[in-house]
Amino acid sequence: MLDSATLGVASGELIVVEGSTAAGKSTLLEVAALARTPDRGAVWFAGRNTVALQPASLPYVRRNIGYAAAEPLFEPEHSVLDNVMLALAVRGDSPSVAETAAREALTLVHASELAARKVGSLSSGQKRLVALARAVAGPPPVVIADEPAALGGEEGRAVAVSALSAARSLGAAVLCGTSDTALADRLVRAGGRRIHLAKGYIVGAPPVDLVPSVAAVAGRREEPGGRIIALRSHRGEGVMEGATKGPR
């Protein structure tokens, strides 16, 4: 459960939300990915509060977010490649562009050999790896990953760090949640900023450069370029700020 959280993430920024089990990480990420509606608060994206958007407008926002959930949804009877391509299809890419991007993303997470396999035949860890590839394929303006070190161990961490760093280097705003301190350390070493979440609250002082973002969102004043994603959740608020294409 998420109680009070305020955070923002800008284009080319990587934020690691670290916390133990049941700290509220997944809830925070689901709210940020527009997969869950906060009981109260707001989620700002490209200058719009998505909580107040008409349901019919939400898909145009959601397609700009690559979300690797802890329990990702797939079409199990379709191939891994088709499933990754589907995210790019929704964004409007042509089949050839989508296939190229999907193969690149699978290579990035060291899963290119899984491309032709049906998702239904994969292990849980492999599915999460494919979910990570689908989230970073493109990449979309915002990438959100919940426990991305699917395979575990150093190899799993290395894959997650390289995939998320690559997305970040291409301009995506990256938000990653994990309870794995070693992964969080590696992401911080790769240029990420760490936020601790405990019992639904962000603990400790937030990073200094987050404060102006919060102020900007609280006053609903957009930064030049109008690229803001923000969230405020139940009994608190969170802010997420990043580069987006914005809703059509």
Add this chain to the structure above:
Amino acid sequence: MRAVWIARSVREQVRDHRLLVFAAILAFCLLALAAGAAWLGTQTAARWRTFVGQNVHVIVYLADNVERERALGLAEILGRASTVAEATVVEPETAFARLETSAFGSGVARTSLESLEPSYFPRSIEIQLVPAADLAGRAAELAGRLREVPGVVQVDAMTSGLARLSVWIDLGRRLGEGMLAALALVTFASLMAVFLRSRRAARQRSMVLAQLGDTAASIRLPMCLWMAVAALVGGAAGAALLRFGWRPLLSHVERSLGIVSTLPLPLLGLRDLGIGLAIVLLFGLVLGYFATPLARARDHA
């Protein structure tokens, strides 16, 4: 989602759910058969009613000494009765000619009729009654009265034939209604099965696409399209079966019932086919629309 992806999605759904697509085609074929059979059945019932109404129900045979003028006068008086639709005098020559035509038509050798002369046939009056439910009763009642008229030697009320025909027609109608009801039930069950199975098949894809940010219209469109095509194919198959199968079937039934009518057999016209197929196509689109369950954009995680 671009059109090329929609087309790809349609192809994938058809490939992944071949059995479901086949079942959908079959269900729409049944739907077309049920609707078309109901339509044609109504026209057939009207045709049979007309046939019974147009038949000669009473024949009055006159004595040899009854002159043509008297026969015509008698026919005119009978024609004024409220229960009589038409009363016609049949001359011996006409009766003989009819016998020849009917005998040769059924393969009787010409030589067997050579010994007969038209004068052997009595002058008669053929009476056609106004169509009514108790036609046989009315014919019997009229025949009873006519037997008392001087110059009348014999009256054939044809009540047994009428009663038998009515029973057969009634049986045929009931049988048709029963078969139609069974067909409608099977059609409904088939369409419901297709609908529920389609919903189950589409649920996962719908959830995935909703999470990825696809619009409701785009999520629904592929199933609407393939369901509409299935409806068109199934509907066309059902309509073709009726168009080419109904007339031979009806001819067979009418032959076995002894119905010989000059009225044209009912047929699904091109206009009927066009309207029917348009309705089935629309039905397919609607079924495809509602068979795609939409995961809510939020709260499915």
